[in-house]
Amino acid sequence: MSGKTSLEIAVFEGDGIGTEIMQPCLDLLSAVTETVGGFGLTFKSLPAGAGTYSREGTALPPASLQAARNADAILLAAMGLPDIRYPDGTEVAPQLDLRFEFGLYAGVRPVRSVAGTPAVLADPRAAGLDFVLVRESTEGLFAARGKGSVENDSEARDTQVITRAVCERLFDFAFKLAGERKAAGLPGRVTCVDKANVFTSFAFFRKVFDERAALHPDIGSDHAYIDATALNMVRHPWDFDVLVTENMFGDILSDLGAGLIGGMGMAPSADIGDEHAVFQPCHGSAPDIAGQGKANPTAMFLSGAMMLDWLAVRESLPACAQAAAMIRKAVDRVFASGAVVPFDLGGSSGTLAVTEAVMAALRDPEAAAVAAI
Structure with missing residues (x-):
């Protein structure tokens, strides 16, 4: 400094x-x-x-x-x-x-309602939305940018990359942010958004998340699958505090978050x-x-x-x-x-x-x- x-x-x-x-x-x-x-x-x-x-x-x-x-x-x-x-x-x-x-591994996307703007959701609780999506911004599926392949005009491939080094910094950033929010009177909870039930890379993502969560026992933590998260961002977004996720998932969810406000x-x-x-x-x-x-x-x-x-x-x-x-x-x-x-x-x-x-x-x-x- x-x-x-x-x-x-x-x-x-x-x-x-x-x-x-x-x-x-x-x-x-x-x-x-x-x-x-x-x-x-x-x-x-x-x-x-x-x-x-x-x-x-x-x-x-x-x-x-x-x-x-x-x-x-x-x-x-x-x-x-x-x-x-x-x-x-x-x-x-x-x-x-x-x-x-x-x-720039931490993509910070605040979702905060501004009074006086037209309501998007009917539930009055939506008028007080205040949560943050933290999107990993240097790897995930975006690591394949410029490196994908097309074979014989019949098959295309892009490869997702998840590394421990980036995940640890990302999750520590998310927990620090949640701690700051908790000090300001907000819930102070981090939700890991993944697809760990299907993909090895996301099971690893969740494993590292749990390791870093154990180092922040004063901050709540939980998990959610990407599809359920997309649903619940519309059904009850006021229940979220800090969401942390992979690059592509974060790209999509951040637009959904913008739509909510x-x-x-x-x-x-x-x-x-x-x-x-x-x-x-x-x-x-x-x-x-x-x-x-x-x-x-x-x-x-x-x-x-x-x-x-x-x-x-x-x-x-x-x-x-x-x-x-x-x-x-x-x-x-x-x-x-x-x-x-x-x-x-x-x-x-x-x-x-x-x-x-x-x-x-x-x-x-x-x-x-x-x-x-």
Whole structure:
């Protein structure tokens, strides 16, 4: 932990709506930094993504990778376009390259209801959802990325990889997170999500989980199969606290979690390793609405808040945590007031309206946020 107060953030706008939601997020981060004081942020914009690949023949230029490596944190909007692909037919996704390159094994996907957003589930308990999915982000089925094979145009194979070294770090991360949540008054329980009844790799995943759970006797632990978990995330998601799972399962469940709180525009995320971390919305580049001013920047704002929380711990800067809390409170205040309803939530508030309302709530916490709908 360095304790430095001047922090450099590597910024990847990427593709599609990424170029529309990043600048509002940077403006918000600059505003909250100025309000709180005690630390400073500088932003370094770096090229990467499908557009970069089409222009330069590489999706993640070496200079961008090195600059990201040198930065204190990495903020990413969205990357990839469906009509720009690698020769094997897969989409350009340098955000995955960053996870593998920097060993970002813990994909943190919070599922938190925001008051004032349209209800997705009828049960009133869904209005208070607050659980976290921790997705392993460097191996599992994704370890086969770029390594799969097709034999005689008749059989295709991808291989899942589960290692003890990554699992131990992943599970320790999940138990530490559950401990922090328990200290904040939440249940403090970790659920291992797997398919251990069918696959050897998942039986091993569960075995290592149980070993690490024994080292955290103050934190509750249990197991659930992936299919049952998908069912229960709809039937009674309020029963979950911290879920930890393999890469592909986590990819699917995180989208389901986003759906429970209104959609991808409300879902932030982080991919965290021992030395580096990337913060980005769960959503993609949404080329169908790019350039129309319709993108909901909320997930981008909340991802920025997650970055500040991580920096607060890493750099011993409580002011960063204060700034993160201010962003979340501003977002909550705006949606609770009904001042904005983004397009993806059934309203007509575009990127600018949401941004202006959140900025106003940040600058004047006592005033009701007002924005054109």
